Amino acid sequence: MTRLLYDLxxxxxxxxxSPYCWRTRLALAHKELEVETTPWRFTETDRLAxxxxxxxxxxxxxxxxxxxxxxxxxxxxxxxxxxxxxxxxPAAQALARFVNGWADSILHPWIARMVVRDILDxxxxxxxxxxxxxxxKRFGMTLEALVATREQARETFRKELQPxxxxxxxxxxxxxxxxxxxxxxxxxxxxxxxxxxxxxLLEADDxxxxxxxxxxxxxxxxxxxxxxxxx
Numbered sequence: 172m173t174r175l176l177y178d179l180x181x182x183x184x185x186x187x188x189s190p191y192c193w194r195t196r197l198a199l200a201h202k203e204l205e206v207e208t209t210p211w212r213f214t215e216t217d218r219l220a221x222x223x224x225x226x227x228x229x230x231x232x233x234x235x236x237x238x239x240x241x242x243x244x245x246x247x248x249x250x251x252x253x254x255x256x257x258x259x260x261p262a263a264q265a266l267a268r269f270v271n272g273w274a275d276s277i278l279h280p281w282i283a284r285m286v287v288r289d290i291l292d293x294x295x296x297x298x299x300x301x302x303x304x305x306x307x308k309r310f311g312m313t314l315e316a317l318v319a320t321r322e323q324a325r326e327t328f329r330k331e332l333q334p335x336x337x338x339x340x341x342x343x344x345x346x347x348x349x350x351x352x353x354x355x356x357x358x359x360x361x362x363x364x365x366x367x368x369x370x371x372l373l374e375a376d377d378x379x380x381x382x383x384x385x386x387x388x389x390x391x392x393x394x395x396x397x398x399x400x401x402x
Contacts, residue, residue, distance in 0.1 A: 173207055177219060177229040180210030181293035186398045188366035191240040193359035195228040198244050198352060200390035202254040213298045241271055244352055257352040270353040278360045281328040285321040288314040289368035332379055339378040343385065350389060358386045365399040
């Protein structure tokens with residue numbers, strides 16, 4: 172059975188930069204499940220019509236179609252209980268849901284303020300117009316104005332990471348001795364930045380940076396092998 176994942180790509184089909192798609196790719200690797208990925212772009216919503224919505228990731232697993240990274244993770248955990256657990260039990264799954272919400276509402280907006288203009292340079296011309304218009308409407312300013320203060324934003328961003336940093340000073344992964352889906356959630360955000368921007372988010376001596384390096388090497392270097400900036 173071939174699994175197929177619709178995965179956001181830039182003009183270069185090898186450049187995969189969605190933090191949500193990365194969560195799913197890492198979850199599949201964690202579960203030791205093979206998958207074929209197909210590049211999808213912002214203006215190709217018609218290609219997702221079969222899923223009943225317009226966003227990636229979309230996983231086609233046999234006759235099942237699942238969208239939304241969190242719902243895909245829950246689906247994989249329930250459907251493949253004999254494979255390594257993404258969560259480590261119901262209590263850990265509930266806590267991972269909190270991490271999911273924190274990443275979506277706190278982590279992603281800060282990273283967007285620093286790298287969103289760089290995404291524009293990674294897109295096909297037919298996608299760039301849509302991206303600029305939709306993101307400038309979302310942020311209420313031009314992309315250039317948004318990133319003009321990214322040096323200052325970075326300082327606040329690093330302070331916001333303190334709970335992550337304190338956790339990683341005590342253990343190698345957010346989930347403990349080994350990585351789990353909570354790690355994939357947070358790491359997906361850093362892979363988003365790595366794929367599109369050379370702007371350095373972390374100091375080299377930051378425990379979060381060391382964790383990021385460990386995550387890059389997981390699953391045979393799945394993430395490290397993907398196109399991106401080594402910052």
